[in-house]
Amino acid sequence: MMNTEQRTFHLGAYFTGSGVQGDSWRHPQVDTDAYTDYSKYISYAQKLEAAKFDAVFFYDNVFSASDSETVARSPQAPRWEPIVLLSALAVTTRRIGLVASVSTSYNEPYNVARKFAALDHLSKGRAGWNVVTSTGGGENFNLSGHMDHAKRYERAHEFVDVVTGLWDSWADDAFLRNKQTGQWADPAKLHLLNHDGEFFKVKGPLNAPRPLQGWPVLSQAGSSESGKDLAARIGEMLYTAAQDKQDAQHFFADVKARAALLGRPAGSIKILPGVMPVIGRTQSEAEDKFDQLLETRDVDVVLQSLSSYASLGIDLTSLGFDDEVPLPAMIPETNSHKSRQQLLVNWIRKERPTVRQLYTKWSAGGHRILVGTAQSIADDFEEWFHDKACDGFNIMFSSTPGGLDDFVGLVVPELQKRQLFRKEYAGSTLREHLGLPFKKNQFFNS
Ligand SMILES: Cc1cc2nc3c(=O)[nH]c(=O)nc-3n(C[C@H](O)[C@H](O)[C@H](O)COP(=O)(O)O)c2cc1C
Structure with a gap:
């Protein structure tokens, strides 16, 4: 090694x-x-x-x-x-x-x-x-x-x-x-x-x-x-x-x-x-595999669990897929998973993503x-x-x-x-x- x-x-x-x-x-x-x-x-x-x-x-x-x-x-x-x-x-x-x-x-x-x-x-x-x-x-x-x-x-x-x-x-x-x-x-x-x-x-x-x-x-x-x-x-x-x-x-x-x-x-x-990791023998094969993975997911279920997990008081399923994700002026305090909420808030502040981008990027529960x-x-x-x-x-x-x-x-x-x-x-x-x-x-x- x-x-x-x-x-x-x-x-x-x-x-x-x-x-x-x-x-x-x-x-x-x-x-x-x-x-x-x-x-x-x-x-x-x-x-x-x-x-x-x-x-x-x-x-x-x-x-x-x-x-x-x-x-x-x-x-x-x-x-x-x-x-x-x-x-x-x-x-x-x-x-x-x-x-x-x-x-x-x-x-x-x-x-x-x-x-x-x-x-x-x-x-x-x-x-x-x-x-x-x-x-x-x-x-x-x-x-x-x-x-x-x-x-x-x-x-x-x-x-x-x-x-x-x-x-x-x-x-x-x-x-x-x-x-x-x-x-x-x-x-x-x-x-x-x-x-x-x-x-x-x-x-x-x-x-x-x-x-x-x-x-x-x-x-x-x-x-x-x-x-x-x-x-x-x-x-x-x-x-x-x-x-x-x-x-x-x-x-x-x-x-x-x-x-x-x-x-x-x-x-x-x-x-x-x-x-x-989503792995292909070529970059385009890997991207196809990722698309296929996203296609087999139930968008509403993922957005619902992301909404409760983020604890921001926002129901992501009520927004359009291409709407920008809003952040509340005051971030509600969560008693559950503080660091993951922080990670998500930081990322939304930095990237100003749409719901679609959030769904795509966060399809591994916040992991890269x-x-x-x-x-x-x-x-x-x-x-x-x-x-x-x-x-x-x-x-x-x-x-x-x-x-x-x-x-x-x-x-x-x-x-x-x-x-x-x-x-x-x-x-x-x-x-x-x-x-x-x-x-x-x-x-x-x-
Ligand atoms: C890879 C990974 C695995 C985790 N596994 C668990 C788990 O099995 N059960 C659990 O309650 N929390 C799990 N957590 C979350 C934390 O352990 C933590 O105890 C709790 O959610 C509070 O987190 P906080 O200190 O960030 O607020 C995991 C976190 C990571 C990053």
Whole structure:
């Protein structure tokens, strides 16, 4: 792998547990039954492993839209529970990292610590937890609505401290299992957490051995101010959305500077912006593929979800397709996804787009879309990596399996030819793929 100030390039694959990315489910190259037919995910994960991807990642939330229009026409529900799905992938793959979003707002830390410890052992050290505060779901967890944004992040900090404290309940060599002496474990190698904080009271110990990686890799994907603070404190692999290189460079420098203030070196955080490549053997073939993708989308469904997602108080479906998108004088404050609203507002201010341009540009949920050949996409990736806009990318396939096959068949060999991306895995754990050290126990030296 090419060495640029010891930096290495990483690739993650973004999935939703429904098997459909975005709203393109009527595209001929999209599997529509992956939400129950698990063999589809085995096939995707094995192809990505053969292409030496660092990890597969599963987006998740604990709610689903229930209005008739969305239910009738959008593939938002149902989807797999991600830890269950990853447990199955752990035994049908051997090297690729397995990352799932799990909410800190609508879970208890003990349950989460236990599940990820088990996944890390099942996969022999390939687990990663994307720490999310969630974009909604309170009404499914004894609340009348979504927990407040600031409170969600305060809770997230404490939640992660409890989970990581529980992972460190036992020294790595606590379990002696000595049949001769009859000693199962060494009590001196047990740490009782006895946590008593603002949100959680947890005694410990965890009823699971220490994870194989010490801690599973901690991933994070919130880019609001509070999101970046959390990322700087605990994040090791960051997912983010950026429309242009300057924004990505700013995010990259900002988070790594915040981390440096906390004593964390730049290399301890890997930043992977999301990107949706649409790949052709020629530029015009790629453009045709993108047109076909847009044609299979339901414009009203996309505009409706974009309207609620943007939280600007504007119903985009009520405007003409060639009308300019208006921005309200005062941007309403959202309790959901602050950074994505900001990204959208900044882009609308800068570009003054029509509804059609917004629909086209934002058809990957705010992530960048690259329409081109393997060469032009590799040029772009190289430039972003060398200009410190990223440490790699989280790939959102334009369709599965079609877009995935294009990427592993055309772009990965081009990246390998340029010596930007690995041809073989050097290690076996997700930490090793990412160049992150084994996590030492905070309570024991061994
Ligand atoms: C690539 C990517 C994946 C994400 N995955 C999830 C997810 O699975 N579940 C979720 O609730 N939020 C997800 N988010 C959003 C954030 O994690 C975040 O917790 C939340 O929406 C608040 O964001 P904010 O800090 O930007 O306001 C994702 C963001 C990105 C960029």
